Amino acid sequence: MDKQSPQVGLGQPDDLCFMLYQLRDDLGELIYGLETGTSTRRQVVAAAKTHLEWVLKELSDDNELD
Secondary structure, three states, X not given: OOOOOOOOOOOOHXXXXXXXXXXXXXXXXXXXXXXXXXXOHHHHHHHHHHHHHHHHHHHHHXXXXX
């Protein structure tokens, strides 16, 4: 979870798939941490917000290209 979210250009369908797969994997790790007690609720919420903000920014940047 300490890794930086990669910068993805969403110009190609594969790029969007990669971003969504990465989000799915990251959220899965957050769920696991919460369920096992290795992460606190506060940590999970903060990390989830970070990941979702990344996705929203990428999607927003992609819309500006249209």
